[in-house]
Amino acid sequence: MIHKSQSCNARVGKIETVHGCFDTPVFMPVGTQGSVKAVSPDDLLEADVKIILANTYHLYLRPGHKVIKKLGGLHRFMNWYGPILTDSGGFQVYSLSRLRSISEKGVTFQSHIDGSKHFIGPEESMEIQKALGADIVMAFDECAPFPADYEYVLNSVKLTTLWSRRCIENKTNDHQALFGIVQGGMYSDLREMSAKDLVAMNFDGYALGGLSVGEDTETRLRVINETKDFLPYHKPVYLMGVGTPADLIEAVMLGVDMFDCVMPTRNARNGTLFTRKGKLTIKNSRYIDDKRPIDESCRCYTCSNYSRAYLRHLFMAKEILAYRLNTIHNIYYYTHLMDEIRQSILEDNFADYRKKFYELQNKEVS
Amino acid sequence: MIHKSQSCNARVGKIETVHGCFDTPVFMPVGTQGSVKAVSPDDLLEADVKIILANTYHLYLRPGHKVIKKLGGLHRFMNWYGPILTDSGGFQVYSLSRLRSISEKGVTFQSHIDGSKHFIGPEESMEIQKALGADIVMAFDECAPFPADYEYVLNSVKLTTLWSRRCIENKTNDHQALFGIVQGGMYSDLREMSAKDLVAMNFDGYALGGLSVGEDTETRLRVINETKDFLPYHKPVYLMGVGTPADLIEAVMLGVDMFDCVMPTRNARNGTLFTRKGKLTIKNSRYIDDKRPIDESCRCYTCSNYSRAYLRHLFMAKEILAYRLNTIHNIYYYTHLMDEIRQSILEDNFADYRKKFYELQNKEVS
Numbered sequence: 240m241i242h243k244s245q246s247c248n249a250r251v252g253k254i255e256t257v258h259g260c261f262d263t264p265v266f267m268p269v270g271t272q273g274s275v276k277a278v279s280p281d282d283l284l285e286a287d288v289k290i291i292l293a294n295t296y297h298l299y300l301r302p303g304h305k306v307i308k309k310l311g312g313l314h315r316f317m318n319w320y321g322p323i324l325t326d327s328g329g330f331q332v333y334s335l336s337r338l339r340s341i342s343e344k345g346v347t348f349q350s351h352i353d354g355s356k357h358f359i360g361p362e363e364s365m366e367i368q369k370a371l372g373a374d375i376v377m378a379f380d381e382c383a384p385f386p387a388d389y390e391y392v393l394n395s396v397k398l399t400t401l402w403s404r405r406c407i408e409n410k411t412n413d414h415q416a417l418f419g420i421v422q423g424g425m426y427s428d429l430r431e432m433s434a435k436d437l438v439a440m441n442f443d444g445y446a447l448g449g450l451s452v453g454e455d456t457e458t459r460l461r462v463i464n465e466t467k468d469f470l471p472y473h474k475p476v477y478l479m480g481v482g483t484p485a486d487l488i489e490a491v492m493l494g495v496d497m498f499d500c501v502m503p504t505r506n507a508r509n510g511t512l513f514t515r516k517g518k519l520t521i522k523n524s525r526y527i528d529d530k531r532p533i534d535e536s537c538r539c540y541t542c543s544n545y546s547r548a549y550l551r552h553l554f555m556a557k558e559i560l561a562y563r564l565n566t567i568h569n570i571y572y573y574t575h576l577m578d579e580i581r582q583s584i585l586e587d588n589f590a591d592y593r594k595k596f597y598e599l600q601n602k603e604v605s
Numbered sequence: 606m607i608h609k610s611q612s613c614n615a616r617v618g619k620i621e622t623v624h625g626c627f628d629t630p631v632f633m634p635v636g637t638q639g640s641v642k643a644v645s646p647d648d649l650l651e652a653d654v655k656i657i658l659a660n661t662y663h664l665y666l667r668p669g670h671k672v673i674k675k676l677g678g679l680h681r682f683m684n685w686y687g688p689i690l691t692d693s694g695g696f697q698v699y700s701l702s703r704l705r706s707i708s709e710k711g712v713t714f715q716s717h718i719d720g721s722k723h724f725i726g727p728e729e730s731m732e733i734q735k736a737l738g739a740d741i742v743m744a745f746d747e748c749a750p751f752p753a754d755y756e757y758v759l760n761s762v763k764l765t766t767l768w769s770r771r772c773i774e775n776k777t778n779d780h781q782a783l784f785g786i787v788q789g790g791m792y793s794d795l796r797e798m799s800a801k802d803l804v805a806m807n808f809d810g811y812a813l814g815g816l817s818v819g820e821d822t823e824t825r826l827r828v829i830n831e832t833k834d835f836l837p838y839h840k841p842v843y844l845m846g847v848g849t850p851a852d853l854i855e856a857v858m859l860g861v862d863m864f865d866c867v868m869p870t871r872n873a874r875n876g877t878l879f880t881r882k883g884k885l886t887i888k889n890s891r892y893i894d895d896k897r898p899i900d901e902s903c904r905c906y907t908c909s910n911y912s913r914a915y916l917r918h919l920f921m922a923k924e925i926l927a928y929r930l931n932t933i934h935n936i937y938y939y940t941h942l943m944d945e946i947r948q949s950i951l952e953d954n955f956a957d958y959r960k961k962f963y964e965l966q967n968k969e970v971s
Contacts, residue, residue, distance in 0.1 A: 272918075272919075272922045272924060273915075273918065273919075273922075274919055274922075274924045274925075274926045276924065276925055276926075277925040277926065278926070279926060279929070279930075297922075301918065301921065301922060302893060302894075302914070302917075302918045302921075306893060306894050306914065309894050310894060310896055310912060310914050310915070311896075316912070316914070316915055316918075317915060318910045318911055318915070527668060527672060528668075528672050528675050528676060530676055530677075544684045545684055546676060546682070548668070548672065548676050548682070549639075549676070549682055549683060549684070551668075552638075552639065552667065552668045552682075553638075553639075553640055555667065555668075556638045556639075556640075556667060558638060558640045558642065559640075559642055559643040559925060559928050559929070560640045560642075560643065560644070560645060562925050563645070563925070563929065564645075
C-alpha cells in the first residue's frame with residue numbers, strides 16, 4: 240500500500256511480479272484467446288497498459304495449454320512480456336459451454352467450439368494455469384447465476400470454498416500469485432461466509448466474483464462495500480468483469496484495486512468511443528467531415544494521427560483498421576482514467592476528481 | 606533511368622513526386638478505400654513500402670472526393686504522407702457497379718453500395734482525382750472484357766484514346782503526374798494503335814490496362830512485350846493489377862517498372878503467406894506447435910516477433926490481429942522481392958537472381 244485516501248477507502252498500491260510491477264488501481268484489458276482483440280502487444284505498451292487478462296477456458300480449448308507450454312508459455316506465445324492474469328475458467332464454463340454436470344470433483348462440459356466433452360476441476364484449472372504461466376492465477380470457483388435463491392448460493396459458496404482449498408494445495412509455481420474468488424451472490428451473510436472461508440486460507444489477493452451478472456449498480460456497490468470489510472487490508476482486491484468508467488470510479492472509492500472488462504475493446508469494435516465528455520458513436524453522420532480527433536484532450540496514437548471523419552469512414556467501410564484504431568483509443572482512455580484516479584488519490588483529492596468526472600460526463604459530446 | 610540490364614529489358618529507375626521519390630521496379634500495395642486493408646501507414650513504412658494505390662471509384666462513392674478534399678486531401682485523410690497513385694475509376698465502374706450505359710461522354714452506373722445512380726467520364730475522373738490529390742493519376746479508360754471480339758476492342762481503344770485526350774485537356778494540377786492506359790485486349794495491332802495514340806499525347810507514364818483479366822500468362826507476356834516497343838524508353842511503364850511474385854519477375858524482365866495487386870493483402874487475410882520457398886497455408890495443422898517464424902530469412906515485424914504456431918492460433922480463432930500480422934509479412938515479402946530485383950539489376954545478375962528464385966520456389970515449405 241502506497242497511499243490511502245483520507246476521505247474514503249480509495250487507495251494506491253503496488254503489485255510486483257516477475258514480469259514487472261504496476262501501481263493500483265489498475266485496469267486489465269481482456270485478451271480472451273491470447274490476443275487483446277484488434278491490437279498488438281506494442282499497441283498495448285504504447286497505450287500504457289501494465290497488465291492484461293487472458294481466459295483459461297478459451298486457451299485450454301484452443302490451442303491447448305500443452306501447446307502453449309511447449310512454446311514457452313503464454314508471455315512468449317503472444318509476445319507480451321508484461322504481467323498477465325489468467326482467470327480460472329470457471330466463469331466461461333458456466334456462461335459459454337453447454338454444461339453437463341457439476342460435482343464436488345469439478346465440472347464436465349461441452350466445448351462451445353466443437354461440442355467435444357471436457358472436465359475441469361480445481362486441480363485441472365491449476366494445472367492449466369501453471370502451463371500458461373501467468374503471473375497471477377485465480378482459484379476455481381462456482382459463479383452462481385443471477386438471480387439465484389439462498390439455498391443455491393449457499394451451496395455455491397461451500398463448493399467454492401472446497402475448490403479454493405484444493406487450488407491452494409495444488410499450487411506449486413512459486414512465482415505465480417494465487418487469488419481466491421469470493422462468491423455469495425447478493426446475500427450479505429453468504430458474502431461474509433465466503434470471504435472469511437477464503438481469508439483463512441491466506442490467498443495472495445481476493446477477487447469479488449459473481450458480480451456484473453445483471454444486478455443493479457446499487458446492489459453491486461452494497462455487496463462490494465460489505466465484502467470489503469472481511470478482506471485483509473494489505474492484499475489486493477479485484478472486482479471481476481467491471482465495468483464502465485463510472486463503475487470503476489465508484490468501486491475505487493470503496494477500496495477496489497484491480498479491474499478487467501471487455502467494455503473498452505468490445506465497444507471499440509462496435510464504434511462506441513469513450514471521451515471525457517461521454518460516449519461518442521463514430522458512425523453518426525455528423526462526423527462525416529469532422530477534422531477533430533475523437534477527444535481533443537487525448538494523446539493516444541489514434542487521436543494524434545486520425546480525424547473523426549477518417550475513423551467514421553473506416554467504420555462505415557468496415558475496414559479492419561477501424562477496429563484497431565478504435566481499440567487503441569478506448570484502451571488508452573481506460574489506462575489514463577486509472578492514471579488520473581491514482582494521481583488524485585495520491586494528491587488527496589479523489590473526491591474532487593470524481594465530482595469533476597461526472598460534471599464533464601454529463602455534457603454532450605460535440 | 607538509373608541502370609538497364611545488359612541481358613534483358615529489366616531496368617532500375619527513379620520516380621520523383623512532391624511526397625517523396627522511389628526507385629523502380631516498385632510494387633504498390635492497394636488501399637482501396639483509403640486504407641491498405643488490415644494495416645496502418647506506420648506498418649507500411651516499417652515494411653518499406655514507398656508508394657500505395659487508392660481507388661477513385663471507391664473513394665468517390667464513400668466518403669466522397671469532396672469530403673476528402675475538405676479534410677486536406679487523401680494523404681492527410683489517411684495519414685500516409687508518401688506517394689499515392691489513384692486509378693481512374695474505369696476498371697471498378699465496369700467490374701463492380703451495375704453498369705447502365707457507356708457513351709462518348711462517359712459511363713452512367715449504379716453504386717455497388719446503395720444502388721444510387723452516378724456518372725463518371727474523363728472530366729469527372731480528373732476532377733475527382735484532383736480533389737483526392739494523389740501524386741500520380743490515371744487517365745479514364747474503357748477496359749474491354751475478356752474475351753472480347755476484335756470489333757469491340759477496336760471501339761474500346763478508340764474510346765480510350767478520345768477520353769485520354771480529354772483527361773490531358775482537363776489536367777490542371779501541375780504536381781500530379783498523369784499516366785495514360787494502353788488498351789487493345791490481346792490483339793497486337795490494337796495494342797500498337799492504342800500505344801501510339803497515347804504516346805502522341807505525351808503522358809508522364811504509360812500503363813498496360815486490360816491485362817490480368819483472365820488471359821493465360823503466355824498471352825499476357827506477349828502483349829507486354831509487343832506493347833513495350835511502342836512506349837518511350839524514358840517513361841515509366843506500369844502493369845496494372847499484376848500479380849504473383851513470378852508474374853512480377855517475368856514482367857520486370859520485359860521492362861515493366863510499376864505494379865499493383867491485391868494479392869499480398871488478400872492472400873494474407875485468407876491465411877496464405879509468401880515465403881522464399883513458396884506459399885505457406887497458415888491454418889495447416891502441421892504448424893500447431895511450430896516455433897519458427899513464417900520465413901526464417903524474413904526480417905519483417907511479424908517474423909521478428911511471432912511463431913507460426915501463434916499465427917495459426919490467431920487465424921483459427923479469427924482474431925483480428927491475424928489479418929494485420931499476416932498482411933505485414935506479405936507486404937514486406939513483396940517490397941523486399943522488389944528490393945532484391947533492383948539490386949540484382951544494378952549488379953547485372955538479374956538472370957541469375959531469377960533462376961535462383963525459381964529453384965527456391967520449387968521446394969516445398971517445410
